[in-house]
Amino acid sequence: MPNKIISADSHATETPDTYRPRMSAKFRDQAPYVTHDPDRGDLFVIPGMKATAVPVGLIAAAGKKAEELRTTRARFEDLHAGGWDPNVRLADQDRDGIGGEILYPTVGMVLCNHPDFDYKKACFDAYNLWIAEYSAAHPDRLFGMGQTAMRSPAEGIEDLKRIRSLGLRGVMMPGNPALEDYDSRIYDAFYETAVELGMPLSFHILTSSSDGFYQTVGGGHYYLAADSPYRNFGTTNIDCCRCRGADGLVLPITTNTLHRSARAPELNHFLPFST
Numbered sequence: 001m002p003n004k005i006i007s008a009d010s011h012a013t014e015t016p017d018t019y020r021p022r023m024s025a026k027f028r029d030q031a032p033y034v035t036h037d038p039d040r041g042d043l044f045v046i047p048g049m050k051a052t053a054v055p056v057g058l059i060a061a062a063g064k065k066a067e068e069l070r071t072t073r074a075r076f077e078d079l080h081a082g083g084w085d086p087n088v089r090l091a092d093q094d095r096d097g098i099g100g101e102i103l104y105p106t107v108g109m110v111l112c113n114h115p116d117f118d119y120k121k122a123c124f125d126a127y128n129l130w131i132a133e134y135s136a137a138h139p140d141r142l143f144g145m146g147q148t149a150m151r152s153p154a155e156g157i158e159d160l161k162r163i164r165s166l167g168l169r170g171v172m173m174p175g176n177p178a179l180e181d182y183d184s185r186i187y188d189a190f191y192e193t194a195v196e197l198g199m200p201l202s203f204h205i206l207t208s209s210s211d212g213f214y215q216t217v218g219g220g221h222y223y224l225a226a227d228s229p230y231r232n233f234g235t236t237n238i239d240c241c242r243c244r245g246a247d248g249l250v251l252p253i254t255t256n257t258l259h260r261s262a263r264a265p266e267l268n269h270f271l272p273f274s275t
Contacts, residue, residue: 004099009204012131012144013060013083014044014107016076022126027119031126032107034076041073044107048116059083059106086137093141100141103131104172104204108147112174112207120174121149124159132166143169145202150177153190160190160199170200175208 020031030047034056037043044054057074060083082089083106093101105111108127114120124147135144146163148171150156156177163171171194173182180186194201 005097006099007101010101010103011059011083011106012103012134013079014105014127014130015084018107018130019123019126022129024122024125027122030119032111032123036075039072042076046107046111046114048119049110049114052110054107054110084134086134086142090138090141100143102143102145102169103135104145104202105131105147108172109204109206112147113176113209117149117151117178121151121155124149128163128166128168132168136167139167145170145172147172148174150174150179152179153187156187156190157193160193160197164197164199170202172202172204172207175203175210 014032016034018032020028020033023031032044032046034042034044040053040055042056044056044059046052046054055072055074056076056079057072058069060079061069062080080088080092082092089101093099105127108124111120111123111127114123128146131144131146135142144167146159146166146168148156148159148163150173160171177187191201
């Protein structure tokens with residue numbers, strides 16, 4: 001891929017059959033599904049999340065102006081097919097001059113906030129199989145990121161190994177683990193395993209319970225689209241990982257984790273550290 005751009009934050013579009021056929025029998029009847037509402041259009045519904053239905057018009061809106069985004073009456077079949085068809089995706093890349101893409105989930109971001117960690121685990125295991133199938137069509141240009149529910153550090157380690165064995169290139173972490181927080185020493189072995197396996201750990205907006213939080217920093221108003229894992233990485237987690245011998249750990253934090261506020265447009269929207 002000489003002289004071509006690599007997109008570090010692209011997304012796949014989960015299809016209506018992403019989850020159910022691949023989920024464990026215990027949760028198969030509760031799998032996320034697409035339904036049609038006459039007024040709102042096609043919706044991705046996630047059982048167990050109150051008032052959560054994702055309008056499909058928002059999950060594949062690349063290239064559209066803000067005023068063209070539709071939260072009503074959109075149909076799944078009208079979305080960009082490259083979101084789920086890897087061959088169409090490759091043609092899109094060629095048209096845009098893109099050499100490859102790191103691929104995150106879309107519905108999977110919302111699932112990170114599901115209160116039932118067992119259900120979340122079943123969904124993420126299913127998604128990993130789906131995105132592995134998608135990425136395997138062009139593994140030199142489609143770099144899928146797996147998901148882990150982080151029910152425990154030990155299970156997280158097993159997830160890292162399983163995700164790598166599927167040919168995926170890294171892991172998108174949920175913003176809130178089941179046990180303690182990511183700066184706890186109980187995660188040392190997890191971080192060390194990520195280094196040993198060469199699996200970057202990525203934290204993305206919309207994956208934690210407190211996304212959409214205003215905070216005043218140094219007299220300026222920032223919009224911090226994240227909860228404690230992102231805030232901690234500025235002062236705690238990354239430093240802890242380095243101090244504890246995980247020098248090879250890669251921790252990308254994606255999608256403008258710290259944004260400028262309209263009330264303070266002169267302020268930069270970069271975090272005050274580098275990885």
